[in-house]
Structure formats: C-alpha cells, structure tokens
Amino acid sequence: MTLKVDLHIHSCLSPCGSLEMSPRRILEEAQAKNLDIIALTDHNTALNCPTLLSLAKNTNIVVFPGLEITSREEVHILALFEHLEEALDMGQWIYPSLTEFPYDAEKYGDQVYVDENEVILGEVSVYLGQACSYTLEEIVDTIHQHNGLAIPSHIDRPGSGLLDNLGFLLPQEKTRFDAIELSRYYWLSPFPIPNKEDYPCLSSSDAHFPEAIGTLVSTIDTEEKSWQGFCKALHERQIKAGIFPSNI
Numbered sequence: 001m002t003l004k005v006d007l008h009i010h011s012c013l014s015p016c017g018s019l020e021m022s023p024r025r026i027l028e029e030a031q032a033k034n035l036d037i038i039a040l041t042d043h044n045t046a047l048n049c050p051t052l053l054s055l056a057k058n059t060n061i062v063v064f065p066g067l068e069i070t071s072r073e074e075v076h077i078l079a080l081f082e083h084l085e086e087a088l089d090m091g092q093w094i095y096p097s098l099t100e101f102p103y104d105a106e107k108y109g110d111q112v113y114v115d116e117n118e119v120i121l122g123e124v125s126v127y128l129g130q131a132c133s134y135t136l137e138e139i140v141d142t143i144h145q146h147n148g149l150a151i152p153s154h155i156d157r158p159g160s161g162l163l164d165n166l167g168f169l170l171p172q173e174k175t176r177f178d179a180i181e182l183s184r185y186y187w188l189s190p191f192p193i194p195n196k197e198d199y200p201c202l203s204s205s206d207a208h209f210p211e212a213i214g215t216l217v218s219t220i221d222t223e224e225k226s227w228q229g230f231c232k233a234l235h236e237r238q239i240k241a242g243i244f245p246s247n248i
C-alpha cells in the first residue's frame with residue numbers, strides 16, 4: 001500500500017510554533033488531510049509527544065515521537081523514534097546542553113506542553129530554539145544508540161540547513177544519516193543537491209500552524225503502517241519526496 005507521511009511537525013512547545021498546535025489539533029488536522037504517519041518534532045524536546053501518542057491510540061494514524069535538534073554547528077537534524085521513552089531520553093540528553101538565560105516568552109514565543117484537553121501542563125524555561133553544545137556527529141551517534149533515525153532537515157535552507165553551515169554533504173557511509181530532508185524551496189538552493197540515488201530523500205511540511213500540516217508530504221510503499229514498515233521502505237528506497245515534480 002502507499003502511505004502519506006508528514007514527519008516534521010512542530011507543536012505549541014516550539015517557540016516558533018503556533019499556540020493552536022496542541023497535540024489534539026495536530027491530530028485532527030492530520031486526520032482531515034488523510035495522513036497515515038506523522039512525527040512530532042519540536043525543537044530540542046519531546047515533551048508534547050506523550051499527549052500526542054496517547055491521543056493517537058484511538059485513531060488510525062501512527063505517530064513517531066521525535067525532536068528537531070539544533071547541533072553545535074547550527075544544523076537542524078530530525079531524530080525519529082519508535083518508542084516514546086527513546087525520544088524522551090534523547091530530550092533529557094539534550095536539555096543540560098542548552099544555555100540558561102532569562103527567557104522572555106513575549107519576545108521568543110510560548111513553550112508549553114499540554115494534556116489531551118489542551119490544558120497546559122508546564123512550560124520550558126530554557127529557550128528551545130538555540131543550538132545545543134553537541135556536534136552533529138555526537139547527535140547522530142546518540143540517535144542511533146537510541147534506535148532512532150537521523151535525518152538532517154531542510155538541508156538546502158539558508159541559516160539552519162546542513163549545506164549552508166557545512167558547505168558539503170559527505171557520502172552516506174561517512175555521515176550515517178538515514179535519509180535527508182529537502183525543503184519545498186530546494187530548487188532555489190545554490191548548493192548542489194544530492195542525487196536521489198545517493199540518499200533517500202524525504203520532504204515534509206515543517207508545519208508551525210495547523211493549516212500547514214500535510215501541505216508537503218512523502219509517500220512510501222510498504223506492507224505495514226508501522227515503524228518497521230517505514231524503516232523497511234526507507235532501506236529499500238520505496239519512498240518518494242513530494243517535492244520532486246515526477247512524484248506529484
């Protein structure tokens with residue numbers, strides 16, 4: 001079967017995410033868009049994943065818990081997991097590497113995690129949009145130690161993409177990235193984009209507000225709507241990034 005996946009979504013816990021992005025609203029929007037698998041990837045934290053996973057149990061949407069980590073080099077990288085504990089452990093590893101400074105929610109945006117009824121459970125006082133002190137290599141190692149997938153996000157994007165910060169992309173056997181994510185503007189990138197044959201390519205919405213969910217997806221051919229089914233499709237390159245015109 002062919003499944004629609006959107007594996008890069010921010011909630012109200014990301015400083016740049018809309019307050020409307022509660023786990024409940026994200027799930028409703030994903031259902032309305034007929035998505036099969038989604039991932040919650042807040043900046044440097046997985047604290048809204050427990051609520052989203054719990055809500056998703058009553059639906060036919062599979063949720064991968066995850067994070068979008070900012071490395072020391074200012075490179076954004078998605079960390080996707082099968083199990084909640086793996087994502088939360090990853091968040092606990094990241095947290096002490098973030099710098100504490102007086103946080104102004106008015107200025108940078110709210111960072112709240114909520115329950116199934118959108119009641120605020122708590123807020124994070126460390127600015128989550130900052131770079132952590134770990135290198136990209138350390139982050140990839142730790143994602144893999146937690147059985148996760150390491151996928152640099154929007155590699156073509158200025159500022160926070162891998163190509164703008166590092167200027168190059170080594171072959172997969174060196175980087176050990178499980179895939180790469182290209183943004184919807186990849187065709188504007190001044191950097192050479194790797195061949196689809198060199199790396200499995202994904203594209204996702206990077207949604208920060210509800211309407212954006214599912215506006216850019218990837219499709220996978222798989223026998224199973226599950227983590228295992230997704231990993232197999234990735235391994236066998238049975239995956240198509242929605243940004244490539246031939247795949248639309």
Ligand SMILES: [Zn+2]
Pocket residue numbers: 068076153154160
């Ligand atoms: Zn990003």
Ligand SMILES: [Zn+2]
Pocket residue numbers: 008010068153206
């Ligand atoms: Zn993002």
